[in-house]
Amino acid sequence: MTMLRLEKNNRLRKINYYKRKALKPFNLSKWVIKYKVSQFLSKFIKTENVVLVGERLGQTANDTSYFLFKKACQTKTKNNFYYVINKKATTTSNLAGLPNVLHYGSLKHFIYFNKASTYVYSDSLRDVFHHWSDVHKEHSHKKKIFLQHGIFATSRAKGYYDRNSMLRRHELPDKFVVSSTYEEKLLQRQFGFMKNEIAVTGLTRFDYLPKNNDKKHRSILFMPTWREWLTNTNDDAFIKSEFYKKLTELFLSKDINELLAKYNYKMNICIHHQLKKHIDNFKRNFSNIEFFCIQEINVQELIIACDLMITDYSSASFDVLYQKKPVIYYQFDSARFFATRGGPLICPLTEFPGPVTKTLDSLIDELKNLLDNNCQPSSRYVKAANKFFSYRDNNNSRRVLQLIEGEK
Structure with a gap:
């Protein structure tokens, strides 16, 4: 029974692979047309100071970007925050009742991507736009905040999150968020970042963790x-x-x-x-x-x-x-x-x-x-x-918002 399932799964994967390959030229032209249209339409959007937030290629709302957006929706801000997520993503339910949610890949998403002055991402800039590598030159002047999805210490992610790799992918952030001065020094020494490119704020999702969780859940x-x-x-x-x-x-x-x-x-x-x-x-x-x-x-x-x-x-x-x-x-x-x-x-x-x-x-x-x-x-x-936590005050999201808003 297991072998039959394996053969069926492999067969379906091959079919999907060739289907994607055949449709690739069409899909390319399709997104380019949408992008050009969105550039034109974005000029008619009156909303200014747009901050576009995303995580994991628009597939989730349960990590650092989500928790920052959640805090922004509860706070009076100078900027207008928008969150982008695939409409079929299971964790879309976490965004229920929150304003300014865009469907990843939609025309409206493309419009607000062009309108945005700041991008916030937890993994890569494809979190906010899948074709970032194709359009980065037009948006290189915009502010970029990298939240991370975890503290770098136990795993290096060689060739991806070091300064040279992010620069090569045109994803070098204006600020790389870390959780402690200890982690800040690690990134300077081992990832090649400069001190002014790093912000010690703490991860946004830590704000929603109990500082002393003594109850045993077995x-x-x-x-x-x-x-x-x-x-x-x-x-x-x-x-x-x-x-x-x-x-x-x-x-x-x-x-x-x-x-x-x-x-x-x-x-x-x-x-x-x-x-x-x-x-x-x-x-x-x-x-x-x-x-x-x-x-x-x-x-x-x-x-x-x-x-x-x-x-x-x-x-x-x-x-x-x-x-x-x-x-x-x-x-x-x-x-x-x-x-x-x-x-x-x-x-x-x-x-x-x-x-x-x-x-x-x-x-x-x-x-x-x-x-x-x-x-x-x-x-x-x-x-x-x-050593990895400079703050345990549940104000990490507030510090990141101050970073985005340009406050001290």
């Missing part, structure tokens, strides 16, 4: 990072990968499931959006393990509800650390991962804000220790985590 959040070398793999190749084997080994582990039963805990698995097409390969009839896709849920609810996190390299670990909750890093393929992305910005032996494990057995040992101690992180890791 929940563990497992949030693995994507591997670039698995991009565009079919199901057959994916289930043969080390990544798939290590993850299923964890889910099916007798020791893990016994620990969950013994301490009356459940495990929520939040997978990267690149994994969505493979999610059926993971699903089993688990009584205490549940799967979610990052694109389709409010990730922050899972982060707030967890008592501890297991991840490999995810920057989302800092959302958990912000709440003074423990994180275990399970890095079974660190050599290959860091060879692809570049090593972490901090020392993996002494500076990680949680224990770093390489094997399932060592992960189980660390997990048992934390469950035995009611999920209280050790003082060593609390101290390591605190």
